[in-house]
Amino acid sequence: METQESGDSVAQKTKYNMVKEQITEWITTGQVKPGEKIHSENELVKMFGVSRHTIRQAIGDLVHEGWLYREQGAGTFCSDRKTETGLGSAGQAGKRTKNIGVITTYISDYIFPSIIKGIESYLSTKGYSLTFACTDNDIDKEKQCLQTMLASNIDGLIVEPTKSSNFNPNINYYLELEQNKIPYLMINQFYSQLAPPYIMVNDEKGGYIATEHLIKLGHKRIIGLFKTDDLQGVNRMKGFIQAYKDHAVPFFQDMIINFTTEDQDKSLEALQEILQKEDRPTAIVCYNDQLAIKAISILRTMGLSIPNDISILGFDDSFLTEASEVKLTSITHPKMKMGEEAAKWIVAAVEKKSKPAPSIVYEPQIVVRESTASVAVTKQ
Amino acid sequence: METQESGDSVAQKTKYNMVKEQITEWITTGQVKPGEKIHSENELVKMFGVSRHTIRQAIGDLVHEGWLYREQGAGTFCSDRKTETGLGSAGQAGKRTKNIGVITTYISDYIFPSIIKGIESYLSTKGYSLTFACTDNDIDKEKQCLQTMLASNIDGLIVEPTKSSNFNPNINYYLELEQNKIPYLMINQFYSQLAPPYIMVNDEKGGYIATEHLIKLGHKRIIGLFKTDDLQGVNRMKGFIQAYKDHAVPFFQDMIINFTTEDQDKSLEALQEILQKEDRPTAIVCYNDQLAIKAISILRTMGLSIPNDISILGFDDSFLTEASEVKLTSITHPKMKMGEEAAKWIVAAVEKKSKPAPSIVYEPQIVVRESTASVAVTKQ
DNA sequence: TATCTATTTTTGTACGTATAAGTTAAGGAT
DNA sequence: ATCCTTAACTTATACGTACAAAAATAGATA
Numbered sequence: 001m002e003t004q005e006s007g008d009s010v011a012q013k014t015k016y017n018m019v020k021e022q023i024t025e026w027i028t029t030g031q032v033k034p035g036e037k038i039h040s041e042n043e044l045v046k047m048f049g050v051s052r053h054t055i056r057q058a059i060g061d062l063v064h065e066g067w068l069y070r071e072q073g074a075g076t077f078c079s080d081r082k083t084e085t086g087l088g089s090a091g092q093a094g095k096r097t098k099n100i101g102v103i104t105t106y107i108s109d110y111i112f113p114s115i116i117k118g119i120e121s122y123l124s125t126k127g128y129s130l131t132f133a134c135t136d137n138d139i140d141k142e143k144q145c146l147q148t149m150l151a152s153n154i155d156g157l158i159v160e161p162t163k164s165s166n167f168n169p170n171i172n173y174y175l176e177l178e179q180n181k182i183p184y185l186m187i188n189q190f191y192s193q194l195a196p197p198y199i200m201v202n203d204e205k206g207g208y209i210a211t212e213h214l215i216k217l218g219h220k221r222i223i224g225l226f227k228t229d230d231l232q233g234v235n236r237m238k239g240f241i242q243a244y245k246d247h248a249v250p251f252f253q254d255m256i257i258n259f260t261t262e263d264q265d266k267s268l269e270a271l272q273e274i275l276q277k278e279d280r281p282t283a284i285v286c287y288n289d290q291l292a293i294k295a296i297s298i299l300r301t302m303g304l305s306i307p308n309d310i311s312i313l314g315f316d317d318s319f320l321t322e323a324s325e326v327k328l329t330s331i332t333h334p335k336m337k338m339g340e341e342a343a344k345w346i347v348a349a350v351e352k353k354s355k356p357a358p359s360i361v362y363e364p365q366i367v368v369r370e371s372t373a374s375v376a377v378t379k380q
Numbered sequence: 381m382e383t384q385e386s387g388d389s390v391a392q393k394t395k396y397n398m399v400k401e402q403i404t405e406w407i408t409t410g411q412v413k414p415g416e417k418i419h420s421e422n423e424l425v426k427m428f429g430v431s432r433h434t435i436r437q438a439i440g441d442l443v444h445e446g447w448l449y450r451e452q453g454a455g456t457f458c459s460d461r462k463t464e465t466g467l468g469s470a471g472q473a474g475k476r477t478k479n480i481g482v483i484t485t486y487i488s489d490y491i492f493p494s495i496i497k498g499i500e501s502y503l504s505t506k507g508y509s510l511t512f513a514c515t516d517n518d519i520d521k522e523k524q525c526l527q528t529m530l531a532s533n534i535d536g537l538i539v540e541p542t543k544s545s546n547f548n549p550n551i552n553y554y555l556e557l558e559q560n561k562i563p564y565l566m567i568n569q570f571y572s573q574l575a576p577p578y579i580m581v582n583d584e585k586g587g588y589i590a591t592e593h594l595i596k597l598g599h600k601r602i603i604g605l606f607k608t609d610d611l612q613g614v615n616r617m618k619g620f621i622q623a624y625k626d627h628a629v630p631f632f633q634d635m636i637i638n639f640t641t642e643d644q645d646k647s648l649e650a651l652q653e654i655l656q657k658e659d660r661p662t663a664i665v666c667y668n669d670q671l672a673i674k675a676i677s678i679l680r681t682m683g684l685s686i687p688n689d690i691s692i693l694g695f696d697d698s699f700l701t702e703a704s705e706v707k708l709t710s711i712t713h714p715k716m717k718m719g720e721e722a723a724k725w726i727v728a729a730v731e732k733k734s735k736p737a738p739s740i741v742y743e744p745q746i747v748v749r750e751s752t753a754s755v756a757v758t759k760q
Numbered sequence: 761t762a763t764c765t766a767t768t769t770t771t772g773t774a775c776g777t778a779t780a781a782g783t784t785a786a787g788g789a790t
Numbered sequence: 791a792t793c794c795t796t797a798a799c800t801t802a803t804a805c806g807t808a809c810a811a812a813a814a815t816a817g818a819t820a
Contacts, residue, residue: 073782108493323703453813
């Protein structure tokens with residue numbers, strides 16, 4: 001054996017160390033840039049004339065040291081490891097909390113539990129814990145939530161924006177997150193002032209296909225109930241109006257009833273009034289299933305039958321669509337899947353600081369059940 | 381239909397992950413203390429019946445995560461990574477996280493969002509953050525949740541026990557909490573092996589008054605559907621039987637249909653069978669509103685009218701009681717209030733370590749709606 | 761007793777093989 | 791052109807083997 005001297009703080013002359021040195025050289029000399037793919041394991045096996053096991057050991061080390069990251073089935077990539085050069089060697093000292101914050105507008109409401117379940121189920125498989133807060137759609141409470149999140153040491157944040165259609169006074173907290181290099185992701189809606197990464201549903205299209213469905217069934221007087229303090233409601237309303245336009249159905253301003261978090265009940269009163277008029281509408285598009293269920297309850301007390309007298313349609317395709325006797329036609333929302341993908345996104349952003357990972361927009365679909373029918377059946 | 385599945389994957393069931401879990405368990409439960417040597421690789425090979433490669437992969441991961449360190453020729457040792465958690469209680473330099481952990485069995489299910497909302501709303505007023513995890517009523521996942529909680533620095537823990545009627549193998553984690561002077565509180569149910577502080581509903585009384593209500597309406601053949609893997613279901617069943625006894629109504633064993641988390645659907649099939657018999661029951665007591673709604677759906681398909689042909693009754697007085705066309709008679713559950721009081725209790729326990737603060741038992745009440753009626757109206 | 765030596769134990773490096781699981785891209789059907 | 795299936799590619803897991811290097815142990819010797 002001849003490996004005696006060699007001064008050695010230069011890392012022992014093991015094969016896997018030589019591979020490591022070569023790969024780090026590629027990175028430090030810029031031959032491989034952040035985000036770029038390096039050679040596959042099999043290629044490296046041939047290049048270095050060593051076994052795959054040795055290559056994997058080298059790459060595994062470099063992943064732990066922050067030089068590279070791997071994606072099963074895709075390849076091994078160079079990471080943008082400028083942030084934590086110190087932590088890599090320090091090791092122990094770094095507080096590896098593995099903690100993701102989640103802020104939603106509501107919790108007890110019907111689709112949020114599914115979203116959170118999706119987030120939680122993914123995070124738990126990755127050993128992350130989930131710190132949760134909700135704003136009750138109140139911007140003061142959002143500020144408080146953001147402060148709490150910043151005080152605890154979260155590695156990433158998933159936010160559902162509060163009152164996204166209004167100006168948001170808490171933008172500076174999000175900028176603070178950016179400064180601290182804490183990635184964040186918005187779901188369902190986003191603050192246009194920020195241009196953040198987001199995962200959401202194409203709500204405008206949802207509103208469009210919902211309304212189009214009714215128009216194609218022959219309806220001409222369709223009422224829309226929309227929430228206007230978040231972008232989901234505003235976008236659904238946009239699609240609603242667009243469908244009217246595209247199909248050349250006469251549209252009047254009083255076919256839309258707007259409401260906000262604070263005056264939700266008044267919208268139902270307004271609906272009741274309109275239904276008592278002479279030429280009452282033949283269909284209703286509701287902001288979501290929850291509102292639709294309430295509307296159905298009112299329709300019942302008024303002695304109107306669904307869908308014979310009037311068609312009604314909700315959003316989010318929640319379990320409520322099946323709870324009522326008349327199964328509710330609705331527009332899909334990924335819910336749990338959205339939660340999972342949001343969690344996946346944020347973990348990826350936390351672990352490999354380089355990857356931008358694009359925003360996601362889900363295309364909604366209509367699920368036709370019993371609550372909508374052709375206007376032909378009704379008296380018209 | 382509802383896209384439920386796919387939520388599981390308990391940290392992926394790879395062999396090396398199982399080895400990792402076992403070793404981290406030794407550490408978190410204090411069976412191996414910092415500086416102590418763990419079993420050698422060859423011993424672990426025999427213990428787990430896996431190859432040395434697999435053992436090395438598991439240990440390698442744990443070394444990178446900071447749980448262990450290795451010394452060639454000497455062995456593998458537990459590292460003293462308690463620097464952070466230890467400091468937390470010591471209070472040095474005051475990084476008061478003010479963090480409360482919450483573990484529930486479910487999240488998307490109907491009453492849990494309300495409980496969590498109650499907890500969150502109180503904690504936020506006190507400046508605490510909430511770290512959340514759920515077990516899906518699976519003891520393996522409960523173990524994982526407890527590990528994650530112990531790894532992050534929580535000041536207190538609120539737990540809804542998983543499968544509380546069975547023996548629980550994770551007791552040692554709760555004992556570890558006690559050793560670390562981290563207060564915890566159980567809600568809805570509790571592990572009798574532990575005698576912990578708890579906040580729950582008198583479920584036996586709930587089962588009793590529910591059944592008594594039906595008996596007083598003249599029903600004599602009342603079916604009970606109860607979940608038997610948690611104490612809530614078992615206690616409700618106890619009350620059910622007691623009511624039969626006290627009112628001297630003939631009781632037969634086949635008047636009870638039992639089910640567990642895993643075979644919930646079979647109970648509904650069993651119900652359907654019984655309903656097709658000659659002397660079919662005139663009333664049904666359901667474990668909770670969720671099950672009652674499903675049962676109602678079955679009754680509808682069988683052409684049975686509620687409450688004329690059959691009375692039905694649920695538990696928890698959830699929003700589901702109002703969602704259906706026939707409003708559901710149910711037994712109250714404090715839900716959000718329970719969450720608030722649990723949060724209040726745990727914050728008090730964290731801030732003034734002296735106060736024991738007694739356990740709380742809520743007395744349930746019956747809310748009579750339209751789904752139960754006197755047997756006189758029916759044919760009998 | 762103290763010290764050196766040989767043996768054993770334990771981790772480290774390195775090779776081989778096989779199968780599973782995820783991603784991507786090409787090709788075919790609609 | 792669009793959607794779906796298939797195949798090829800890539801990483802992930804898991805089994806096996808062998809030998810090297812460092813430390814601990816036991817035994818022999820001074």
